[in-house]
Amino acid sequence: MIFLFITSGLFLGWTLGANDASNVFGSAVGSRMVSFTRAAVIASVFVILGAVLQGGGAADTLGRLGTVNAMGGAFTVALAAGLTVYFMTRAGLPVSTTQAIVGAIIGWNFFTNNAVDGHALTQIVTTWITGPVLGALFAYGLYHLVKITRRKITVHLITYESWLRRGLMTVGAFGAYSLGANNIANVMGVFVPSIPLEPVDFGIFTLSGAQQLFFLGAIAIAAGVLTYSKKVMQTVGTNLLELSSEAAFVVVLSQALVLFIFSSSALSGFMVKIGLPPIPLVPVSSTQVVVGSLLGIGLYKGVSNINMKVLGSIASGWVTTPVAAGVLAFLLLFFVKNIFGIDVGHSVNPPVTNGNAVNLAVIIRYSIPALLVITAVYLLYLVLSENKKTELMNKKYYE
Amino acid sequence: MSLFTRTTRELTVRIDEFFDTIEIGILIFKEGIKAYVNGDYNAFQNHLAKIDDLEGKADRLQRSIENDMIVHSILPQQRSEIVKLLWQLDEIIDTAKKSLNEFYVEMPHIPSSLTHDFISLAEVSGNAAEELMPAARAFFREPHMVREKLIRVYFFERETDKAAFQMKKKVFHEMNELSLAEKAHIRYITHHIENISDSAQAAADLLASMAIRQML
Numbered sequence: 001m002i003f004l005f006i007t008s009g010l011f012l013g014w015t016l017g018a019n020d021a022s023n024v025f026g027s028a029v030g031s032r033m034v035s036f037t038r039a040a041v042i043a044s045v046f047v048i049l050g051a052v053l054q055g056g057g058a059a060d061t062l063g064r065l066g067t068v069n070a071m072g073g074a075f076t077v078a079l080a081a082g083l084t085v086y087f088m089t090r091a092g093l094p095v096s097t098t099q100a101i102v103g104a105i106i107g108w109n110f111f112t113n114n115a116v117d118g119h120a121l122t123q124i125v126t127t128w129i130t131g132p133v134l135g136a137l138f139a140y141g142l143y144h145l146v147k148i149t150r151r152k153i154t155v156h157l158i159t160y161e162s163w164l165r166r167g168l169m170t171v172g173a174f175g176a177y178s179l180g181a182n183n184i185a186n187v188m189g190v191f192v193p194s195i196p197l198e199p200v201d202f203g204i205f206t207l208s209g210a211q212q213l214f215f216l217g218a219i220a221i222a223a224g225v226l227t228y229s230k231k232v233m234q235t236v237g238t239n240l241l242e243l244s245s246e247a248a249f250v251v252v253l254s255q256a257l258v259l260f261i262f263s264s265s266a267l268s269g270f271m272v273k274i275g276l277p278p279i280p281l282v283p284v285s286s287t288q289v290v291v292g293s294l295l296g297i298g299l300y301k302g303v304s305n306i307n308m309k310v311l312g313s314i315a316s317g318w319v320t321t322p323v324a325a326g327v328l329a330f331l332l333l334f335f336v337k338n339i340f341g342i343d344v345g346h347s348v349n350p351p352v353t354n355g356n357a358v359n360l361a362v363i364i365r366y367s368i369p370a371l372l373v374i375t376a377v378y379l380l381y382l383v384l385s386e387n388k389k390t391e392l393m394n395k396k397y398y399e
Numbered sequence: 400m401s402l403f404t405r406t407t408r409e410l411t412v413r414i415d416e417f418f419d420t421i422e423i424g425i426l427i428f429k430e431g432i433k434a435y436v437n438g439d440y441n442a443f444q445n446h447l448a449k450i451d452d453l454e455g456k457a458d459r460l461q462r463s464i465e466n467d468m469i470v471h472s473i474l475p476q477q478r479s480e481i482v483k484l485l486w487q488l489d490e491i492i493d494t495a496k497k498s499l500n501e502f503y504v505e506m507p508h509i510p511s512s513l514t515h516d517f518i519s520l521a522e523v524s525g526n527a528a529e530e531l532m533p534a535a536r537a538f539f540r541e542p543h544m545v546r547e548k549l550i551r552v553y554f555f556e557r558e559t560d561k562a563a564f565q566m567k568k569k570v571f572h573e574m575n576e577l578s579l580a581e582k583a584h585i586r587y588i589t590h591h592i593e594n595i596s597d598s599a600q601a602a603a604d605l606l607a608s609m610a611i612r613q614m615l
Contacts, residue, residue, distance in 0.1 A: 032475035147614075150542075156411045157539040157613075161474050244476060244615075301615050 005071040006191055006213070008079035010220040013187040015085040016097045017047070017224020020183060023255065023290040024175035026233040027248035028168040033161075036230050042169060043176040044222035050180025050263075051218035052211050057265045057281030059185035059192060059210065064120040066105040067193045073108055073345035074190040076336045080104040080329035081186070084321060089228075095321045096285035099128070101186040103322030107329030113347045123280040131258055131284040132292025138254030139296030146246050164245045168252060175256035180218055182263035185283045188217035243297075251293040258289045406471050410464060414539065417460040417485065418532055421492050424453040425528045425595075428495035432521035432592070435502050436514050447499045454496045461485045480609050487602035488535060491528045494598050498591040507588050508581060510574065516566045520592050523562055527555035527596035531603055538610055545610035552603040559596035563589050 025039035068074045081100035088095040102124055109116050150160070188210075197209030207215065243251070261267060261279055268279040337344045431446035464485060468478050501507075509517055534548035566589055570582050577585075 032472070035472075154540045156414075157477075157542075158407050158411050158414070158473060162407045 002071070002195055005075040006078075006188075006195070006216065008075045008082055009188055009191055009213075009217060012078045012082035012085070012097065012101070013217045013220030014224035014228070015082050015089060016183060016187055017044075017221035017226075018228035019085060019089045019095060019224075020097050020179065020286045022225065022229035022233040023286045024179055024252060025172050026290065027243050027251040027294075028172055029230075029233040030243060030248070033165050033168050033245045033248055034172065036233065038169070039172060039233070040226050040229065042173050043179075043225045046173045046176035047180035047221050047225070048215065048218040050177035050182075051184035051214045051221070052180075052207070054177075054181035054263060054265075055184035055188075055214040055218075056210060057268070058182050058263050058283045059189040059214075061120055061123060061280065061282050062101070062105070062185045062189040063193060064117045065102065065124065066109045066114060066116070066190075067348065068105065068108055068190045068345055069193055069348060070343045070345040071191075071194045072336055072342035073112070073333065074194045076332045076344055077101070077104045077108050077190050077329055078187075080107065080332050081325050084325040084328055088321065088324075096287045097183060097186045098124075098283045098285040099321040100325040101190070101283075103325030104329035105190065106322070107326035108333060108345065110326075111330050111333040112345045114345075123282050127262060127280070127282045127284050128288065131262070132288040132295070134258045134261070135254050135289040135292030136296035136299065138257055139250050139293035140300050142250045142254055143247065143297050143300050146250055150246070161245060164249050168245070168249050171249065171253040171256055175252050175259065178256050178259035178263060179286055180221065182259045182284055183286065184214045184217050184221075187221065188213040189283075243294075247297045250297060251290060254293040254296070255286060255289045258292075259284055259286060406467060407473070410467050410473065411539075413460055413464055413467075415536070417457060417464065417488070418536055420453050420457045420460065421488050422529065422532045424450055424457065424492040424495055425525050425532075427453065428499060428595070429521050429525040431499045432502070433518050435499075436509050436517045443499075443502070447503055450492070450496050450499055454492050457489050457492050461489050477609070477613075480605070484535065484538075484602065484605055484609065487598065487605055488531075491531075491595060491598045491602065494591075494594045495525075495528075498588075498595065501588060501591050505584070505588075507584050509585070510577065512574070513566065513570070513585070516562070516569070517592075520559065520562045520566060520589065523555050524559040524592050524596040527552050527559055528599040530555060531599045531606070534603065534606055538606055538613070542610045542613040545606060549603045549607055552599055556596045556600045556603075559593055563593045 025034060025043055028034040029036050029039050068077055078101070081097065081104040084100045084103070085095050085097050102121075106116055106121075108114075153160075155163075191213055192210050195209070195213065197212050199209060200207045200212060262282050262284045264279075265281060268281060272278050333344045336342050427446050427450045431443055431450065434440075434442035434446060465482050468474060468481070474481060530548070530551040534545050534552065537544040537548055567586055570577065570585050574582070
């Protein structure tokens with residue numbers, strides 16, 4: 001019975017593997033520096049390691065957003081997120097599993113009359129902005145560093161490329177590990193409260209109940225990488241910006257660093273130790289980070305190199321994904337509860353005053369800044385595309 | 400991985416060897432012209448035989464480099480441009496060999512008053528090609544140095560054009576003792592020598608754009 005319920009989580013894991021995991025090696029495969037087969041095998045192994053060894057932190061944060069307390073509810077929430085990601089992937093849009101699962105959990109909160117944890121939602125929504133911004137900053141800085149290093153060392157181009165190729169595989173493995181650690185929460189996080197499994201002792205190590213679920217989810221991610229990620233890898237690697245091998249290396253490394261930062265409890269603990277605020281352990285959208293990293297490289301090279309149309313279509317997915325997943329989760333929960341009579345969860349944390357008013361206030365609180373950011377990005381896009389058009393027209397005129 | 404490292408190292412050595420071959424070929428060409436114009440036909444034939452060997456060696460190296468780059472998927476993004484560059488460089492030694500062959504087959508009569516002009520024309524045309532080689536080597540090791548090295552190529556190409564123009568003008572305007580056929584023959588041979596610097600300029604243009612892309 002448990003296995004039947006987690007199939008939707010496994011499906012979500014498969015879509016994550018097909019879509020988000022490909023971001024780790026997309027640039028490397030798109031620039032033809034690493035073959036797809038090699039990339040897929042490395043990604044699969046390290047995603048599993050990351051999920052099992054370091055997947056707990058981000059899962060806790062997601063659990064705080066909404067503790068889905070029935071297997072039927074967890075099944076439906078994961079299914080809604082999985083279907084959203086699957087259909088958007090089929091439409092050729094790089095979507096985010098993080099946004100899909102967050103939208104679906106909020107849909108569950110609405111359906112079961114549970115209050116949304118404002119603090120957890122703030123942390124998650126903040127990473128929707130800080131993730132790509134950090135990715136862009138890392139990419140810009142690292143690319144600058146790589147270029148300076150290239151100028152300083154007089155190594156032959158072919159030798160340099162062989163270093164980059166090895167570097168790409170190493171940082172790709174690191175990226176896959178971080179992705180597993182960070183994004184397994186999206187896949188299996190909702191099942192942890194409703195499926196309490198007994199720890200399994202292997203003698204030299206013990207797998208907790210959550211780790212067993214994470215392991216199953218990671219296997220599903222690996223299956224998604226191996227079976228369906230080729231097309232998306234080539235899209236991410238080539239559509240947005242024509243990538244050199246150096247740029248591909250930087251994109252993978254900056255993405256890996258961002259995902260690692262938001263999933264490492266050791267790093268967060270270290271921050272506290274030196275008197276700084278802890279780093280929130282939050283599932284980050286790898287798609288957004290990779291787009292941010294590509295943007296960082298694009299800014300370094302000059303903004304005319306960026307294919308703004310692709311960037312615009314990705315940005316629209318950021319809004320449509322959580323909304324679509326939330327609405328779909330609400331509808332599916334209604335059908336599962338009323339037609340199949342399956343328990344989808346109950347209210348454990350009802351809103352303190354008027355429930356609807358509180359939920360509405362939370363939505364308004366986070367929607368307004370999000371809308372402002374989206375509007376600013378859209379205006380920037382319009383200005384840049386207008387400049388580009390003028391530039392092209394002038395070029396044609398003078399030619 | 401060790402196989403890949405070995406291939407990389409071997410390929411690097413072969414690319415350097417290819418550049419050496421072209422560079423020696425250009426020196427031989429200059430010496431060959433000098434020997435012919437000075438009437439030292441034995442030395443000229445030795446130089447012709449040498450450049451023939453070097454041209455064959457350059458062809459073999461070019462093909463093996465291209466082959467290894469494709470088979471081992473080396474520099475997949477720059478490969479087509481690098482292949483084109485190697486082809487352009489090979490074109491220089493081809494042109495040099497063809498030029499010396501034209502001298503050997505057609506035995507053009509070079510009046511003594513043009514000896515110095517011919518030697519300096521071969522010298523500046525060869526210099527344009529010679530100056531290209533450090534730039535081509537720099538592309539693989541220090542791409543940011545390519546542009547400043549190419550300045551000398553463009554300078555010598557312009558000097559070649561000037562020298563060829565002056566010589567043709569001298570032949571057609573001042574040397575009335577020559578028949579029209581002799582004048583036309585000299586013009587034709589001059590054009591062959593000029594071609595070397597033109598090939599060097601075409602390779603330099605390609606190299607400049609490759610270096611810019613590498614720097615971005």
